[in-house]
Amino acid sequence: MQKQISFIEVIKKTIEEGDVVLPVFNSAAMKVQQELVKKEPDMRVLENAIATDQSLSSLVLQMANSSFYSGLVEVLSVRAAIVRLGIREVGRISLFVISKNQFRSEDKRLNFVMRKLWQHSVGCALGVNWLTKRCKLDDMESHAFFAGLLHDVGKLLVLMVVEQLRKKDPELPVTDALLMEAMESLHTKQGYYLMKLWNMPELYCVVTRDHHKDDYDNTNDMLILVRIANMMCNKVGIGLRKDPTLMVSALEEAHHFNLTEIDLAEMEIFLEDTTILTR
Numbered sequence: 001m002q003k004q005i006s007f008i009e010v011i012k013k014t015i016e017e018g019d020v021v022l023p024v025f026n027s028a029a030m031k032v033q034q035e036l037v038k039k040e041p042d043m044r045v046l047e048n049a050i051a052t053d054q055s056l057s058s059l060v061l062q063m064a065n066s067s068f069y070s071g072l073v074e075v076l077s078v079r080a081a082i083v084r085l086g087i088r089e090v091g092r093i094s095l096f097v098i099s100k101n102q103f104r105s106e107d108k109r110l111n112f113v114m115r116k117l118w119q120h121s122v123g124c125a126l127g128v129n130w131l132t133k134r135c136k137l138d139d140m141e142s143h144a145f146f147a148g149l150l151h152d153v154g155k156l157l158v159l160m161v162v163e164q165l166r167k168k169d170p171e172l173p174v175t176d177a178l179l180m181e182a183m184e185s186l187h188t189k190q191g192y193y194l195m196k197l198w199n200m201p202e203l204y205c206v207v208t209r210d211h212h213k214d215d216y217d218n219t220n221d222m223l224i225l226v227r228i229a230n231m232m233c234n235k236v237g238i239g240l241r242k243d244p245t246l247m248v249s250a251l252e253e254a255h256h257f258n259l260t261e262i263d264l265a266e267m268e269i270f271l272e273d274t275t276i277l278t279r
């Protein structure tokens with residue numbers, strides 16, 4: 001127990017003392033998101049943000065052509081993808097691709113955990129998107145999606161700190177249990193700190209901070225959407241946890257949007273299908 005506390009304290013102290021290289025938020029992602037939240041996003045802005053980066057555009061096309069978005073004809077350009085899938089869908093795909101680059105480590109074990117974390121973030125964002133459609137919350141669609149994608153960014157921060165600590169001291173003992181414990185106990189507070197540092201609008205920061213809080217703001221629809229999507233991902237096993245016994249339909253959050261067992265069963269199937277995208 002003592003060991004756990006000290007390991008977590010070391011991570012916390014390292015972040016608080018600024019003794020670490022923090023992840024930066026990708027400027028292309030910011031450009032895409034700023035366009036997506038507009039009432040009428042401009043196709044040219046999105047196309048430019050993607051097409052000027054060769055590797056980004058090829059990865060976006062790869063994802064747009066995956067069986068999840070299955071079309072009869074393969075799309076060969078960003079513009080064709082936008083025409084077929086729509087501006088918002090392509091915007092979402094590009095945010096997935098951009099975020100993936102952050103979830104990488106030279107350390108094999110950390111890389112595995114980061115990959116799982118990325119899968120969870122994408123699953124959660126798509127889950128939130130599914131919910132906004134089901135609950136007819138069209139106005140929040142793009143904001144809520146983004147909040148879902150970033151809700152666990154504090155875990156990424158913890159993993160990056162561990163990576164840097166291990167580079168300094170390769171003998172540093174880090175068990176899987178310690179890693180999980182550190183992420184669980186630090187990610188909401190440290191994630192909030194990171195989001196603030198990135199100058200993210202408060203509505204996203206609050207979701208990062210409060211998505212596990214018992215005494216949460218039960219009037220904050222966006223927070224509630226992310227809490228539901230997060231739990232559904234944990235139920236299906238998208239990410240680091242799998243708990244099929246989770247009864248999401250019994251939760252206050254599901255009641256808030258009058259989600260029935262059938263709604264949630266449909267959402268579960270949808271989430272299982274999304275895993276094609278992140279394999």
Ligand SMILES: [Fe+2]
Pocket residue numbers: 151152187211212
């Ligand atoms: Fe979380």
Ligand SMILES: [Fe+2]
Pocket residue numbers: 120124151152230
């Ligand atoms: Fe989560």
